[in-house]
Amino acid sequence: MIYLDNAATTYPKPIFVQNAVNSALKNYGANPGRAGHSMSIAAAEEIYRCRSAAAGFFNAPGPECVAFTLNCTHALNYVIKGLLKPGDHAVVSCLEHNAVMRPLQKLMESGVTATRVRIFPGDNDATVNAFRSALRENTKLIVCTHASNVWGIRLPVERIAALGHIYGIPIAVDCAQSAGVLPIDMADGKFDYLCVAGHKGLYGPMGTGMLITPDGSELDTIIEGGTGTNSISLDQPPTMPDRMESGTQNMAGIAGLRAGIEFVKNRGVQTIYKHEMSLVRHLYQRLSEMKNIKLYTSEPDTPYFVPVLSFNVGDIASETIAQKLNTHGVAVRAGLHCAPAAHDFMGTLTQGAVRVCPSAFSTVNDINSLILSLMKII
Amino acid sequence: MSKPMILVSSITYAMKSRDILFSYGIKAYVERTPGGTSAGCGYSIYVPNRTDEAERILAEAGIKLLGRAERDGTS
Numbered sequence: 349m350i351y352l353d354n355a356a357t358t359y360p361k362p363i364f365v366q367n368a369v370n371s372a373l374k375n376y377g378a379n380p381g382r383a384g385h386s387m388s389i390a391a392a393e394e395i396y397r398c399r400s401a402a403a404g405f406f407n408a409p410g411p412e413c414v415a416f417t418l419n420c421t422h423a424l425n426y427v428i429k430g431l432l433k434p435g436d437h438a439v440v441s442c443l444e445h446n447a448v449m450r451p452l453q454k455l456m457e458s459g460v461t462a463t464r465v466r467i468f469p470g471d472n473d474a475t476v477n478a479f480r481s482a483l484r485e486n487t488k489l490i491v492c493t494h495a496s497n498v499w500g501i502r503l504p505v506e507r508i509a510a511l512g513h514i515y516g517i518p519i520a521v522d523c524a525q526s527a528g529v530l531p532i533d534m535a536d537g538k539f540d541y542l543c544v545a546g547h548k549g550l551y552g553p554m555g556t557g558m559l560i561t562p563d564g565s566e567l568d569t570i571i572e573g574g575t576g577t578n579s580i581s582l583d584q585p586p587t588m589p590d591r592m593e594s595g596t597q598n599m600a601g602i603a604g605l606r607a608g609i610e611f612v613k614n615r616g617v618q619t620i621y622k623h624e625m626s627l628v629r630h631l632y633q634r635l636s637e638m639k640n641i642k643l644y645t646s647e648p649d650t651p652y653f654v655p656v657l658s659f660n661v662g663d664i665a666s667e668t669i670a671q672k673l674n675t676h677g678v679a680v681r682a683g684l685h686c687a688p689a690a691h692d693f694m695g696t697l698t699q700g701a702v703r704v705c706p707s708a709f710s711t712v713n714d715i716n717s718l719i720l721s722l723m724k725i726i
Numbered sequence: 727m728s729k730p731m732i733l734v735s736s737i738t739y740a741m742k743s744r745d746i747l748f749s750y751g752i753k754a755y756v757e758r759t760p761g762g763t764s765a766g767c768g769y770s771i772y773v774p775n776r777t778d779e780a781e782r783i784l785a786e787a788g789i790k791l792l793g794r795a796e797r798d799g800t801s
Contacts, residue, residue: 381769411738411741580767
């Protein structure tokens with residue numbers, strides 16, 4: 349199989365990740381952070397190593413700023429529902445995933461409002477100005493994807509963060525498609541909340557994600573429970589990461605995530621980005637030479653895109669094309685990609701689109717095979 | 727040495743505290759908080775030597791400290 353659905357989750361995982369998961373299951377079988385016996389402490393040490401690795405990777409203030417979650421959606425829910433109250437207003441981009449839009453929709457039932465900002469691909473000044481125009485006196489949060497999971501369009505989140513801070517408004521950045529592909533510096537970018545998928549560009553197992561923030565104590569919780577600390581109190585601990593980590597953690601997954609972060613560090617974010625962008629640009633150029641192919645953006649180039657490319661074949665349903673590609677052994681994702689807002693922006697709500705996303709392991713032969721398969725199909 | 731256990735709010739802070747103290751050449755070990763403390767359960771760092779100095783270093787590093795205890799649980 350030629351796997352080009354890496355925007356959903358990366359495959360294959362590096363051998364280091366597979367070994368780390370196996371090792372954790374074998375050697376860290378006790379519940380981390382709950383007991384005082386040796387295996388429990390050893391398991392907790394492994395989790396702490398992953399916290400430290402993640403904090404270093406994103407230049408967060410310290411390992412205590414890293415809370416492990418199930419995925420990026422989980423982390424976004426923590427921020428959105430933990431911060432916004434009835435009467436509050438949020439600003440989001442027009443490219444947001446349902447991981448942002450559905451929590452907001454839920455909060456709208458209790459009096460939260462939100463403005464969806466139109467972005468301008470390739471014109472960051474216009475995009476930032478659009479965000480500025482959307483701010484209100486009661487705006488309490490900006491939530492912005494770092495890069496669209498459908499169109500690969502990268503948003504100027506550093507500038508949007510700076511804009512928000514002028515008005516005292518924090519920003520949560522959805523890094524689902526950017527972590528491991530774009531450099532992300534929490535301190536330099538002055539990001540308040542990073543919501544990260546562990547199983548995509550960081551090559552960890554599915555079921556891993558992170559909320560990274562120095563401000564976790566300010567968030568109301570949406571899940572409470574045992575943390576292994578201060579058990580006599582029925583109040584949820586105020587400090588990160590315990591505040592956001594009730595219940596037993598995904599020990600093996602977190603061990604795998606650490607190995608994934610190390611893999612990305614060793615290979616280099618810039619190296620991975622350049623490699624994947626070269627594949628996407630090659631695909632774009634070949635597709636643009638083919639009849640009946642619909643492309644929706646300009647040719648992906650740095651720094652305005654991440655390596656995600658979506659297209660259609662005439663008016664044929666995107667699911668049909670993906671299904672036919674599957675019969676040729678090519679795995680891509682069609683439909684709306686859980687991001688109807690992004691499809692609405694491009695006018696593809698009805699047809700959806702066929703999405704291609706390479707990984708660090710993808711080759712130009714994989715892309716050529718996709719193109720050959722497409723030529724046979726159409 | 728009296729009360730060599732420094733109580734902190736979580737195992738994450740215990741491990742961070744240990745690493746900070748190691749960088750100062752102070753040996754420290756993460757252990758379960760002794761019974762009889764008010765927190766119910768949690769983690770502490772056992773600092774067999776230079777405990778007062780360690781406590782000061784951690785406070786200056788911004789670690790929230792919850793107190794001191796004897797290692798045998800008789801706080």
